[in-house]
Amino acid sequence: MSYSAKIGPSILSSDLACLGSECVRMMECGADYLHLDVMDGHFVPNITFGHPMVECLRKCVGPDPFFDMHMMVSRPEQWVAPMAAAGASQYTFHLEATTNAGNLIKEIRQSGMKVGLAIKPGTTVEELAPWASQIDMALVMTVEPGFGGQKFMEDMMPKVSWLRSQFPSLDIEVDGGVGPSTIHKCAEAGANMIVSGNAVVSSDDPRSVIAMLRTAVSEAIQKRSLDR
Numbered sequence: 001m002s003y004s005a006k007i008g009p010s011i012l013s014s015d016l017a018c019l020g021s022e023c024v025r026m027m028e029c030g031a032d033y034l035h036l037d038v039m040d041g042h043f044v045p046n047i048t049f050g051h052p053m054v055e056c057l058r059k060c061v062g063p064d065p066f067f068d069m070h071m072m073v074s075r076p077e078q079w080v081a082p083m084a085a086a087g088a089s090q091y092t093f094h095l096e097a098t099t100n101a102g103n104l105i106k107e108i109r110q111s112g113m114k115v116g117l118a119i120k121p122g123t124t125v126e127e128l129a130p131w132a133s134q135i136d137m138a139l140v141m142t143v144e145p146g147f148g149g150q151k152f153m154e155d156m157m158p159k160v161s162w163l164r165s166q167f168p169s170l171d172i173e174v175d176g177g178v179g180p181s182t183i184h185k186c187a188e189a190g191a192n193m194i195v196s197g198n199a200v201v202s203s204d205d206p207r208s209v210i211a212m213l214r215t216a217v218s219e220a221i222q223k224r225s226l227d228r
């Protein structure tokens with residue numbers, strides 16, 4: 001079992017006028033990586049930021065923090081090179097947004113970034129499966145993409161369990177409505193990369209929330225390894 005528990009706060013829910021200091025704060029509170037939500041107002045009905053902001057955030061936090069770019073955009077092909085140049089670490093695109101996932105995976109890798117592949121709640125996990133051996137991470141959305149602070153969709157957990165059973169060492173991420181009250185479902189299903197927005201960023205004690213989420217996932221990983 002080569003994967004480990006990693007917690008990545010989504011800074012979408014933070015004060016957007018202070019994104020740099022919010023990123024620094026999350027890393028100081030024990031985040032393993034930062035999940036940056038890019039929305040273009042076309043693939044999803046909301047707009048956030050693009051590669052110029054990522055370049056500024058990279059300068060602000062330094063070279064080490066891992067930037068997982070959640071690209072909720074149409075035509076994800078067009079932002080690969082700018083995001084790589086801006087300092088993105090992983091480019092997570094939506095399967096629904098492209099007609100040539102194979103080529104896009106190749107381009108992302110050639111640009112030096114890791115590859116994440118996301119599916120919306122209405123997309124089956126069987127559609128993602130053919131690409132699983134070529135990617136670093138699968139993202140199972142647990143809300144409709146577009147907004148932070150939505151309710152966790154527990155009915156997405158069978159997708160996570162199926163992926164874990166088929167691809168035992170793949171990084172599997174969940175995103176949307178994940179926090180202390182929903183983490184155990186995600187951990188039991190087999191997710192190991194946990195995006196959490198509101199539950200972490202709006203907490204009075206983000207450090208404790210991050211630690212609690214990591215413990216829940218680590219315990220589930222340990223249990224799975226003992227059961228094998």
Ligand SMILES: O=C(CO)[C@@H](O)[C@H](O)COP(=O)(O)O
Pocket residue numbers: 010012013035037070143144145146147148149150175176177178195196197198199
């Ligand atoms: O991609 C998205 C929403 O589209 C997420 O990353 C959310 O921003 C996570 O926030 P919470 O649902 O955890 O508040």
Ligand SMILES: [Fe+2]
Pocket residue numbers: 010035036037070175195
């Ligand atoms: Fe996200």
